[in-house]
Amino acid sequence: MHETMERESRLGIALSQRAREMQASPLRKLAALAEARKKTGIKVYHLNIGQPDLPTAPAVFEAFRAFDQKTLSYAPSNGIPVALNAWKNYFRHHDLAFEESELIVTAGGSEAIIFAMCSVADAGDEILVFEPFYTNYNGFATIANVRLVPVPLSIENGFHLPPEDVIERMITSRTRAILYCNPSNPTGTIYSREELERLVRLSLKHDLFLISDEVYREFAYDAAAISVMSFQEVADRAILVDSSSKRFNVCGARIGVLASHHRGVVDTALKFGMARLSVATVEQHAIAPLLNNPDPYVAPIVEEFRKRRDVVVAGLASIPGVTSYRPEGAFYIVIGLPVKDADHFARWQIERFDLEGETVLLAPAQGFYATKGKGANEVRLAFMLQSADLKRSLDIVHAALRQYGKDHH
Numbered sequence: 387m388h389e390t391m392e393r394e395s396r397l398g399i400a401l402s403q404r405a406r407e408m409q410a411s412p413l414r415k416l417a418a419l420a421e422a423r424k425k426t427g428i429k430v431y432h433l434n435i436g437q438p439d440l441p442t443a444p445a446v447f448e449a450f451r452a453f454d455q456k457t458l459s460y461a462p463s464n465g466i467p468v469a470l471n472a473w474k475n476y477f478r479h480h481d482l483a484f485e486e487s488e489l490i491v492t493a494g495g496s497e498a499i500i501f502a503m504c505s506v507a508d509a510g511d512e513i514l515v516f517e518p519f520y521t522n523y524n525g526f527a528t529i530a531n532v533r534l535v536p537v538p539l540s541i542e543n544g545f546h547l548p549p550e551d552v553i554e555r556m557i558t559s560r561t562r563a564i565l566y567c568n569p570s571n572p573t574g575t576i577y578s579r580e581e582l583e584r585l586v587r588l589s590l591k592h593d594l595f596l597i598s599d600e601v602y603r604e605f606a607y608d609a610a611a612i613s614v615m616s617f618q619e620v621a622d623r624a625i626l627v628d629s630s631s632k633r634f635n636v637c638g639a640r641i642g643v644l645a646s647h648h649r650g651v652v653d654t655a656l657k658f659g660m661a662r663l664s665v666a667t668v669e670q671h672a673i674a675p676l677l678n679n680p681d682p683y684v685a686p687i688v689e690e691f692r693k694r695r696d697v698v699v700a701g702l703a704s705i706p707g708v709t710s711y712r713p714e715g716a717f718y719i720v721i722g723l724p725v726k727d728a729d730h731f732a733r734w735q736i737e738r739f740d741l742e743g744e745t746v747l748l749a750p751a752q753g754f755y756a757t758k759g760k761g762a763n764e765v766r767l768a769f770m771l772q773s774a775d776l777k778r779s780l781d782i783v784h785a786a787l788r789q790y791g792k793d794h795h
Contacts, residue, residue: 394536404531409524419736420747428740431779433747433767436571436607436718438635440690443683446636447640449672461664464656465491470668472677473643479680480603482615491665495629496522497603502625502644503530505654506595507562514556516547518720518754518761520571520599535561536756541722541764544711545573553692557588563595564588569602569611573720573752574694574695574713574765576611586617596620599770601629602716604684607692611715621647630673633684638671691717694769694776701780705787717769720751724787728752728765731790739789741782748783
């Protein structure tokens with residue numbers, strides 16, 4: 387921000403208030419330090435970002451190579467027929483019924499959330515979120531010019547939802563929607579049916595939209611994640627956001643979807659889609675075969691991440707002073723460290739600490755909170771390494787905490 391204002395002063399022209407408010411990604415802010423450390427010969431284990439490390443399905447690259455259209459033209463703004471049909475089939479596979487006319491193919495789940503926000507809320511309106519939350523929701527809200535109102539969760543109960551009356555106290559006359567991620571990024575929490583029923587009742591009572599981010603649907607290790615679309619009483623106000631990125635390891639393809647039975651939401655999202663013309667044509671073709679038959683590829687990936695979850699839970703239990711829990715889904719966990727400032731610890735670890743030539747990059751959790759001061763001693767870990775490397779990473783964190791305690795007692 388300071389650098390931006392200095393540059394504005396030199397140029398004599400100011401940027402927008404939106405530009406001033408736009409948050410830089412807290413997930414990437416320490417990345418440059420990690421790259422600098424690598425140049426000194428230190429090996430860095432990345433636990434900071436949810437980029438799956440497993441190979442992308444070969445069918446995706448086969449589809450790229452088989453693409454034989456003579457002209458790479460614009461796709462329809464709502465998505466190509468092959469992709470729309472594939473998303474319809476994918477949802478049917480999970481007992482979720484949509485017509486193709488109720489779907490908009492988007493540039494990843496991110497664009498779907500932006501479209502949802504812009505469709506249901508005006509400038510200055512409010513959307514409830516549960517913190518800690520996916521940090522890019524902040525950026526999406528800035529783009530949409532809406533205000534996120536955080537409902538605090540607690541690590542003490544694994545970041546499950548608070549009682550209904552606690553949530554209701556945060557609702558005002560400007561509240562237009564409740565946005566949640568299930569299974570959750572960054573906590574790995576899966577909300578139970580009873581928890582989701584609280585949101586359903588509040589949606590009906592206060593006439594609110596429910597925006598459900600379900601991109602980690604299959605990554606459910608102890609019990610299935612329940613879709614917002616399984617509650618028929620809110621079918622007229624539910625918006626489902628999904629993405630192909632994580633379940634198929636195709637983050638770079640940027641193919642997501644917005645799905646809703648609310649005709650006005652879909653029609654409005656299509657208008658926003660028309661404004662950006664279309665989603666990438668070839669990528670839509672490439673993802674369709676996986677959406678039509680997801681199990682052969684997804685099931686082994688989910689089992690692999692289940693094993694990794696168990697490795698992380700066991701490893702954290704052996705580190706004195708760490709507060710943790712057993713995440714039910716996704717591939718993340720937010721933990722409490724025995725330090726006052728996790729951001730300072732993470733920076734110190736990546737800049738100054740190594741164990742036998744190796745160190746770890748963590749994601750300080752403050753960036754996943756909207757409430758100032760929350761998450762100061764917390765970090766998010768992503769299970770993006772093989773089990774042996776995860777064990778080694780946690781050994782390094784353990785050693786780093788011991789040394790940090792000596793240096794900063």
